[in-house]
Amino acid sequence: MRKFFGTDGIRGLTNQVPMTAEVAMRVGMAAGTHFLRGDHKHRVVIGKDTRLSGYMLENALVAGFTSVGMDVVQVGPMPTPAVAMLTQSMRADLGVMLSASHNPFHDNGIKMFGPDGYKLSDADEAQIELLLDAAPKLADPAQIGRAKRIEDARGRYIHAVKQSLPQSVRLDGLKIVLDCANGAAYNSAPTVFWELGADVVAIGVTPNGININDRCGSTAPALLQETVVASGADIGIALDGDADRLIIVDEAGAIVDGDQIMALIGASWARQGRLKGGGVVATVMSNLGLERFLEGEGLRLERTKVGDRHVLERMRSGGFNVGGEQSGHMILSDHATTGDGTLAALQVLAELVTTGKRASELLHQFDPVPQFLKNVRFAGGKPLDEASVKAAIAEGEAALAGRGRLVIRASGTEPLIRVMAEGDEATEVEQVVDSICDAVRKAVS
Structure with missing residues (x-):
């Protein structure tokens, strides 16, 4: 059983385990030790979003990595994909992104990438978990790592993203409302679209450490919808806190998933x-x-x-x-x-x-079938193992057999049971979801 790593790295409430400075330093020691392979000079790239806790956790990670002999390159607030790209392009052994994605500011997380720019494998995460509980092998004084902050990282990422389009493609004449969620892309994303010729109306670009994802971004698109319609824009784009996902709003203010x-x-x-x-x-x-x-x-x-x-x-x-x-x-x-x-x-x-x-x-490529998703929060235990919940799920599956789908799962990042059903009959689908949610609520109460 994993103690620290979830479905997307390590995540939690700041200043509570595992999101404490102490644990972050231990993660740096453990991950650094695991990636000290070969006789070359080892390097880790560390980026973050705009959360206040990023300062604390970044410094703790730097202490951990340097203490085991790994050099650190700090790139500051950058999108998660930028950290992945820089890890690969800088020939680093490891990349780390400090972010809790779309969660509120009081949460934070540690995502890691291997030297190929891909997220760590289960095997790598399992090995780091083991090292977290072991006494670290600290570097000799002369072998302690160095930390360096580079200032052109954002420009490198902007150039790489623009390269995904042919030179002939320009965005002249497009009016875009861009919501950066007061997060990691608050500077890079508006620059990308502006340099390609778009008329950019930027919102969610004034981070203060606690307003990331606060009534803005891909999980709260109401402000984007209002701004698109009010400004007569052609399209709206909302990123999340670490800019690894987006939601689009069309010119009429309708959300596109x-x-x-x-x-x-x-x-x-x-x-x-x-x-x-x-x-x-x-x-x-x-x-x-x-x-x-x-x-x-x-x-x-x-x-x-x-x-x-x-x-x-x-x-x-x-x-x-x-x-x-x-x-x-x-x-x-x-x-x-x-x-x-x-x-x-x-x-x-x-x-x-x-x-x-x-x-x-x-952006209306198809007509979606009616789909309902509801979440039930729970404080502990395993609600999906309860007989009453299993019975409700079985009834729902029987009702939708051949005419829809049912997906029930526990969230990997929050204490939630997610219940989703879809089918051609909206009323029936909603009834199935409500019945299962009621069973889960009774079980957790």
Whole structure:
């Protein structure tokens, strides 16, 4: 059983285990020790989002890594995909991103990337877990690592993202509202779109340490919707706190989720002969309408467990180059080793320019079937093991048999049971979800 690592690194409430300075320093020691391989000079890249706790945790990580003999390169507030890219391009042994993604400021997390820019394997995380409980092997005084902050990291990332588009593609004439969630991309994302010629109305770009994801960003798009309509913009783009995912708003203020974005990019790349693997990889949460749409295009939908790492694993094993999640994680492996909201947005904007269509038309690739998702919070125990909950789930599966899907899972990052059902009959689907949620509530009470 894992004590620290969850589905996406280590995450928790700041100043409570595991998100304390002490644990962060131990993580630095353990991860640094694990990646001290070979006789070259070892290096780790550390980035962060804009949370107040980032200062504390970054310094603790620096102390841990340098104490075991690893040099540290600090790049400051940067998107998660930027840290992955820099880890690979700088020939570093390890990359670390301090972020709790879309969570409120009081949470934080530690995500790690290997020298290839991909998130660590289960085996690497398991080994680091073991080292966290072992006495560290500290470096000799002359071998203690050095820490250096580089100032051009943001420019390197901006250049790399822009390279995903042909030189001939410009965004002139497009008015874009961009919500950076007061997070890691508050500076880089507006620059990318502006340099490509767009008229950018930027919101969520004044981080103060505690306003990250606060009534802004991909999980709270109301402000984006209002601003798009009020400003007469062609499209709105909302990133999350570490900018590895996005949500889009069309010119009428309607929200477009990751399923429609995957449908657009997948079908477009297939027509251009760029799509690999014969389809798209998504999770069990993606809408049945996406699956039906891709089948109509002669493509297939590969489903995985929830989590972008599972999507990426299937992409790599199956030779796919487009994958993602309904929540907005988009992985375009021709250009990045992890989800990148800014990069995915560029592919959408390029289609907007080349087709001349309005966003509301371009981003309505299919009619989603009715889908309902509800969360039930619990304080402890294993509600899904209760007989009453199992019985409610069995009844729901029987009701939807052949006409829909049911997905129930425990969140890997929060104490939540997530209940999702979809099918052609909205009333029936909602009743199934409500019945199962009621059973879970009774079980946890």
